Amino acid sequence: MDMEKVNSMDFGEFVDVFGNVIERCPLIAAAVWSQRPFSDLEDLEKHFSAFIDALPQSGQEGVLRCHPDLAGRELQRGTLTAESQREQGAGLTSLGAEERLRAELNAQYRARFGFPFVLAARLSDREAVLRELARRLHRPPALELRTALGEVKKIGRLRLADLVGADP
Ligand SMILES: NC(=O)NC1=NC(=O)NC1=O
Secondary structure, X not given: OOHHHHHHOOHHHXXXXXXXXXXXXXXXXXXXXXXXXXXXXXXXXXXXXXXXXXXXXXXXXXXXXXXXXXXXHHHHHOOOOHHHHHHHHOOOOOOHHHHHHHHHHHHHHHHHHOOOOOOOHHHOOHHHHHHHHHHHOOOOHHHHHHHHHHHHHHHHHHHHHHHHOOOO
């Protein structure tokens, strides 16, 4: 899909295609549409990121809360979005003690920060998820909010590249 096609999309088509670039936050695509035309993929990415950066803290935390746990109940139940299923399905599931430890750390993280632990799974692996969870769990909330939003942007960048880089 080239930028000419992206820039020619009406509102409905744009949100249909880009509505889940930021997990379960079609509002962001709905807002970014009005910024067209986009010069290239990087310009499109910048508009998605700028919308998130311009949100008040409550909105940024809300974006994070729209993310399913990493390898959590939704993965087990098969209720993830297609994008999340693809990202999380690749080798994050583990069994037994590691699974229980990750669930416990996820719960501690969510209790401490008020939003789920978010990590760009495609850039990580099972061991790194546990390591990052344990490391980030004890960080100051203001710093962790910025780190978590950075992961949301990485996930969004990869999803945009899949969509815009996809064949016509
Ligand atoms: N909590 C999460 O990190 N969720 C996710 N990370 C991804 O890469 N895809 C997700 O759904």
